[in-house]
Amino acid sequence: MCSSSRVKLKAWDLDSVPLLPDSEPNTSNFEDGEPGASTRLLLATRLAMHIGRILGALPRCNSQRLSDNTRLQDKCAPLLPSAPTQALSTQVPGFAWAQSSLHLESTTAALNKTVSRTSASLARKESELNEFLDEHRRTMRLVEKQKRMLESFQQEIAECDARIGTLEAELQLAHKEIVNIGDKSIKSIV
Numbered sequence: 001m002c003s004s005s006r007v008k009l010k011a012w013d014l015d016s017v018p019l020l021p022d023s024e025p026n027t028s029n030f031e032d033g034e035p036g037a038s039t040r041l042l043l044a045t046r047l048a049m050h051i052g053r054i055l056g057a058l059p060r061c062n063s064q065r066l067s068d069n070t071r072l073q074d075k076c077a078p079l080l081p082s083a084p085t086q087a088l089s090t091q092v093p094g095f096a097w098a099q100s101s102l103h104l105e106s107t108t109a110a111l112n113k114t115v116s117r118t119s120a121s122l123a124r125k126e127s128e129l130n131e132f133l134d135e136h137r138r139t140m141r142l143v144e145k146q147k148r149m150l151e152s153f154q155q156e157i158a159e160c161d162a163r164i165g166t167l168e169a170e171l172q173l174a175h176k177e178i179v180n181i182g183d184k185s186i187k188s189i190v
Helices: 037-057 063-079 095-189
Strands: none
C-alpha cells in the first residue's frame, strides 16, 4: 500500500539554489555550511535527477500525490532530460563531437587497412611483373644468341658451298687434263 506520509528531503530548496552564471566564479568550497556555485549546480542537478527517478517509481495513489508529483516534475523539468529516450548527443556536452571523432577514427583505420592491403597487393604484383620482365629479357637474350649462332652457321654453310663449287671446278679441270694426257699418250704409241 502507498504511504500518505511526506518525505522531507534534507537538502537546499531547489528555488534557493541558483544556476551557475557565466560571470560567477567557479568555487566549490563550503563556507559556513553554504556550497559554492558549481557545487550548488551539481547538487541541484543530482537532486532533480533523483527526484525524477523517485517520482517515476512511486505509484499515484491519490489526486493529492498526483498534484504534488506534477508540481515537482514541473520544477525539475529544466534540470532533467526532455524525454527518457533522448539521445546522449543532446544530454552530454561534446558527446556528438566525440562520437563523430570515433567514427572518423574507425573510418580512417579501415581506410588505412584497405590502403595497406592494396599497397601490399600492388607490391606483390609489381614483384611478379619484374620477375616476368627479367625472364622475358633472359629469353630474348637467348633468342638473340641463337639467332647470331644461326646466322654464323648459315655463313659457314655458304662458305662451304663456295668451297665445294671451287673444288668441283678444279676437279673438272684435272679430269680434262687427265683425258688430254691420256689421248696424247695413246697417239704417241700408235
